[in-house]
Amino acid sequence: SIFWLSNSGNIIGSGIFISPKGVLEHSGSVGVALVVWVLGGCIAALGSLCYAELGVTIPKSGGDYSYVTEIFGGLTGFLLLWSAVLIMYPTTLAVIALTFSSYILQPVFPNCVPPYMATRMLSATCLLLLTWVNCSSVRMATRIQDVFTVGKLMALGLIIVVGLVQIFNGNYEALTPQVAFSLERTPSVGQIALAFLQASFAFSGWNFLNYVTEEVVEPRRNLPRAIYISIPLVTFVYTLTNIAYFSSMSPEELLSSNAVAVTFGEKLLGMFSVIMPISVALSTFGGINGYLFTSSRLCFSGAREGHLPSLLAMIHYKKCTPIPALLVCCTATIIILCIGETHNLINYVSFINYLSYGVTIAGLLYYRWKKPNLYRPIKVNLLVPVCYLMFWAVLLGFSLYSEPVVCGVGLVIMLTGVPVYFLGVHWKEKPKCIYNFIERATHVGQRLCFVVFPQLDPIELASPPEWTDHPSMPPVCHGALLRCTNKEVILEQQARCFRFG
DSSP states (O other), X not given: OHHHXXXXXXXXXXXXXXXXXXXXXXXXXXXXXXHHHHHHHHHHHHHHHHHHHHHHHSOOTTTHHHHHHHHHOHHHHHHHHHHIIIIIHHXXXXXXXXXXXXXXXXXXXXXXXXXXXXXXXXXXXXXHHHHHHHHHOHHHHHHHHHHHHHHHHHHHHHHHHHHHHHHHTTOOGGGSHHHHTOOSSOXXXXXXXXXXXXXXXXXXXXXXXXXXXXXXXXXXXXXXXXXXXXXXXXHHHHHHHHHHHHHHSOHHHHHHOSSHHHHHHXXXXXXXXXXXXXXXXXXXXXXXXXXXHHHHHHHHHHHHTTSSOGGGGOEETTTOOOHHHHHHHHHHHHHHHHHOOHHHHHHHHHHHHHHHHXXXXXXXXXXXXXXXXXXXXXXXXXXXXXXXXXXXXXXXHHHHHXXXXXXXXXXXXXXXXXXXXXXXXXXXXXXXXXXXXXXXXXXXXXXXXXXXXXXXXXGGTTSOOOOTTOTTSOOOSOOSTTXXXXXXXXXXXXXXXXXXX
């Protein structure tokens, strides 16, 4: 139950409180918007089935990045990693943090948009606090995730119950087929594609357990179980939440609202309306924590493969937390906070997300052809990845047509990783001065963060990784996260790695 609860908590974040406005705006009617939400859940379910097969066939942490690197090689994997580190995770964290601050500040500024600096400062404070928590204790971070998952499900439950009461009292005119599907303007296929991108932001996170496969107990049993339970649950909750919104708010009211759930609470909860911004703040707080947890593990996996500086593959010698990776994620997010606007950020991250999903699932088909006799504990029907890829191609094609600048910038940022890969990873014979500089920088980072490589598993001794930025320091202690438990081994690693001189 912890696994599916955690996975549901990773998916349910700020999306359901911010995406309804974008979905309705692009879809053109209440009925089409609800169809988009249901189909969005179905598409996420198809993708999750494919990821379940990949997760138990290639049992590595790192999700998309690890699978694509294994199947297509280093360059393709690095491009996915590059786009995730630069765009996907920092942008998603920025959107959730901005949603957190907007809902906290909306009651303070009821008749206007909260000040720009106030939202940014509060978002950065929340982000720094949760980064400290994740640096301090893995157990504390997972406990926060579990507790706030229950909190956000209770918040959504309140919205759904109040909405159903409205419907039972006869307030469902906006949901009748004649009204719901009446179109003031007929949306183009491109606009429908953008509506799916907005909805996909709310569903992002369905593959989070694949990023920590090595930390999941019995992944062959628990990973698919978590996916099978969480995706239908989240789709059901999201659809009912939107129905509740439309039972008491007109499309015009929803589109003009800066905080949909706050407006909903003000209309129906009266003096108890303060519950709503608090509940949404709890929900987004847990969402930030979940994204920090998984994005740091992606940096960890990339560094362990030699695609990122080796410092990012190190963990605290006592607390066993990936402090350098967490600090990189936090810094990148704060930069995005200062330059981005919420709805544009959602389009950026959703396009890159779908691009990554499609490449990964195409890799599943290629892996089936390349290694047909490989043992697969879970093997989905070929129609599942084929249907997903057909939808994926249509969605990305029309999104690129409708928003060429947003999608084009995302592609350009991803392709900038090509020269970085060849200069930083593929080029082995760098001048010695470069290696010396990186080594000194790594040692400084180790001293500041008190980090070492995790303990090496015996099974991994046969094929240690090749650190491209550290030829003079062998990978003395490498392995899956959270295996750093033997104090004597840790101290020996510290003496060998720190080089205090």
